[in-house]
Amino acid sequence: MSPTPNWLRRRSPRPEAATDALWEICPACSERLYRKDLDQRLRVCPRCGHHFRIGSLERIALLADGDFQELAQNLVTGDPLHWVDRIPYPQKIANDRARSGLLEAAVIGLCSIEGVAIGLGVMDFSFRGGTMGSVVGEKITLLIEECARRRRPVVIVCASGGARMEEGAIALMQMAKTSAAVERFSDTGLPLVTVLTDPTTGGVSASFGFQGDVIVAESGAAIGFAGRRVIDQTIRQKLPEGFQSAEFLLEKGQVDMVVRRSELKSALGGILRFLTATAVPA
Amino acid sequence: MNVIVELEKPLTELEAKIDGLKKLNETQRVDFSGEIRALEERAQQLKREIFSNLTAWQRVHLARHPKRPLAMDYIAALNGFVELHGDRAFRDDPAIVAGFAYLEGMPVFVIGQQKGRDTKENLYRNFGMPHPEGYRKAQRVMRLAEKFKRPLLTFIDTPGAYPGIGAEERGQSEAIATSLRLMAGLSVPIVANVTGEGGSGGALAIGLGDHIIMLQHAVYSVASPEPAAAILWHDATKAEEAATRLRLTSDELFEFGIVDEVIREPLGGAHRDVAGVIRSVLAADRRALDALTPLAPDALVDRRYEKYRRLGAHAELVHDRAAR
Numbered sequence: 347m348s349p350t351p352n353w354l355r356r357r358s359p360r361p362e363a364a365t366d367a368l369w370e371i372c373p374a375c376s377e378r379l380y381r382k383d384l385d386q387r388l389r390v391c392p393r394c395g396h397h398f399r400i401g402s403l404e405r406i407a408l409l410a411d412g413d414f415q416e417l418a419q420n421l422v423t424g425d426p427l428h429w430v431d432r433i434p435y436p437q438k439i440a441n442d443r444a445r446s447g448l449l450e451a452a453v454i455g456l457c458s459i460e461g462v463a464i465g466l467g468v469m470d471f472s473f474r475g476g477t478m479g480s481v482v483g484e485k486i487t488l489l490i491e492e493c494a495r496r497r498r499p500v501v502i503v504c505a506s507g508g509a510r511m512e513e514g515a516i517a518l519m520q521m522a523k524t525s526a527a528v529e530r531f532s533d534t535g536l537p538l539v540t541v542l543t544d545p546t547t548g549g550v551s552a553s554f555g556f557q558g559d560v561i562v563a564e565s566g567a568a569i570g571f572a573g574r575r576v577i578d579q580t581i582r583q584k585l586p587e588g589f590q591s592a593e594f595l596l597e598k599g600q601v602d603m604v605v606r607r608s609e610l611k612s613a614l615g616g617i618l619r620f621l622t623a624t625a626v627p628a
Numbered sequence: 629m630n631v632i633v634e635l636e637k638p639l640t641e642l643e644a645k646i647d648g649l650k651k652l653n654e655t656q657r658v659d660f661s662g663e664i665r666a667l668e669e670r671a672q673q674l675k676r677e678i679f680s681n682l683t684a685w686q687r688v689h690l691a692r693h694p695k696r697p698l699a700m701d702y703i704a705a706l707n708g709f710v711e712l713h714g715d716r717a718f719r720d721d722p723a724i725v726a727g728f729a730y731l732e733g734m735p736v737f738v739i740g741q742q743k744g745r746d747t748k749e750n751l752y753r754n755f756g757m758p759h760p761e762g763y764r765k766a767q768r769v770m771r772l773a774e775k776f777k778r779p780l781l782t783f784i785d786t787p788g789a790y791p792g793i794g795a796e797e798r799g800q801s802e803a804i805a806t807s808l809r810l811m812a813g814l815s816v817p818i819v820a821n822v823t824g825e826g827g828s829g830g831a832l833a834i835g836l837g838d839h840i841i842m843l844q845h846a847v848y849s850v851a852s853p854e855p856a857a858a859i860l861w862h863d864a865t866k867a868e869e870a871a872t873r874l875r876l877t878s879d880e881l882f883e884f885g886i887v888d889e890v891i892r893e894p895l896g897g898a899h900r901d902v903a904g905v906i907r908s909v910l911a912a913d914r915r916a917l918d919a920l921t922p923l924a925p926d927a928l929v930d931r932r933y934e935k936y937r938r939l940g941a942h943a944e945l946v947h948d949r950a951a952r
Binding site: 420421422423424425426427429430431432449479480481483484487509510511512513514515516517518519520521522523525526528529530532547548549551552553554555556557569570571572573576577580581583585586589590598599600 | 789790791792793795796797798799800801802804805806808809810811812813828829832833836848849850851855856859860861862866870873874875876881884886932933936937939940941942943944945
């Protein structure tokens with residue numbers, strides 16, 4: 347992975363990195379992997395190609411040309427339902443902030459990918475499972491609106507368990523809000539490219555996730571509307587091999603392409619250049 | 629087991645007794661009117677006792693009551709309903725009913741989620757849980773509404789979009805996502821009625837509109853209480869608490885600005901006066917359409933955009949301690 351740019355150091359380091367285990371086990375092939383080596387390989391298992399999940403900051407470092415400028419960085423959620431389950435919602439948020447070093451489950455900003463100026467939104471599964479509440483909905487909407495004003499394409503990298511239950515119907519309505527923003531954005535003639543990474547489900551896949559003009563899935567990502575467990579419990583029959591994997595969705599005609607992490611940036615660059623070019627390159 | 633059906637058992641028995649006495653009164657010489665009056669007073673009192681302070685959980689069950697009016701009951705009360713079938717690609721999904729009709733002379737397109745009345749019907753209707761082809765049938769009708777410049781009425785009553793293998797293979801996410809986008813951009817008025825259960829994205833997929841009407845005891849939430857309990861408490865028996873915490877009642881959603889109008893139900897729930905409830909819902913629909921129809925198409929779409937743009941509970945962090 348490319349060296350961490352300055353803006354990424356602004357927030358606390360990820361604690362996993364702090365308590366750095368030297369070795370990690372690949373959950374797919376059980377290979378013991380040297381952590382530094384794994385990091386250098388963009389956290390893809392050199393033996394079986396399993397893509398480990400990566401955070402929003404790592405994803406931005408991977409995709410942006412080193413010029414990422416964050417927008418709406420200080421947006422934080424309220425607690426509209428005064429939610430308590432096993433612990434109060436504000437406590438969950440505080441815990442996730444401390445653990446992830448992030449303020450919320452999405453980071454948005456302006457940058458370029460292979461020289462094409464875009465707006466980039468990246469979700470982070472390590473914060474509340476990447477769920478969409480008020481802040482994620484607002485940030486995605488702001489990003490799309492800002493890009494319409496600046497006449498830039500939008501790229502959104504999804505990683506989410508769906509709508510955030512602790513914000514109830516207000517979280518559900520973020521699906522409507524972001525969908526309205528995408529619909530309005532489409533009038534500008536600018537492209538929206540969505541990248542579905544592990545996992546993309548529920549209210550995020552069923553709103554902007556599957557509203558991209560081009561939909562890219564990262565290799566091995568679990569993508570679907572309902573979670574695997576819910577389907578299991580509902581139908582009580584064996585699920586097909588590779589069910590809800592990126593490759594399965596490609597075969598079923600649900601995504602445009604499956605791309606390995608190492609090729610993601612160049613794939614996006616190619617798509618964005620084609621969709622924004624005013625003339626055919628010689 | 630439906631907790632309301634259990635709760636109202638003594639009332640139902642009492643009402644049966646009153647009916648019996650009334651019949652006797654007509655055919656026999658003996659005058660039972662005194663007894664009838666006393667029993668009727670008792671029934672009224674019982675109804676108040678049972679229904680005046682319903683908990684969120686009881687309201688969830690009222691929304692799922694087996695006798696509650698269903699989407700087709702409202703649609704059948706319109707004039708000259710013609711049903712349109714199929715998504716033109718895979719099959720006709722019976723969990724979604726769509727077509728056109730007249731609302732007091734006004735031509736409208738309608739879409740509703742249809743549950744069944746009994747087991748056989750529920751198997752046919754898949755308990756009101758649509759597959760992607762159901763949402764794609766709805767999309768066809770939305771496009772027709774746009775093309776022929778007719779307003780759109782929807783009736784929401786679903787536990788959620790169906791979680792199954794075929795549904796995933798055929799793109800449940802894409803189907804819902806496309807419906808949401810389509811509804812956001814329609815240049816005709818959309819009035820959505822939450823009449824029963826509004827379960828998650830599967831409900832919202834026909835529920836994005838200009839005026840959202842909700843029956844008093846309907847519920848509408850990001851997830852049904854049972855799965856919410858399983859996910860958040862890791863304990864499905866916490867569904868009752870989840871129902872309270874989710875703030876899924878009509879008054880709470882009205883306060884959040886998610887619902888624009890609440891229609892009161894008779895004491896005991898909509899099934900105690902089906903015809904009356906249908907009349908008030910359709911009258912509210914007509915009032916809403918009369919207010920929306922004069923708006924220019926662009927103004928209508930902008931107004932809808934702003935309506936959803938406002939929804940959220942977020943703020944700028946002043947002291948960024950967590951971020952350091």
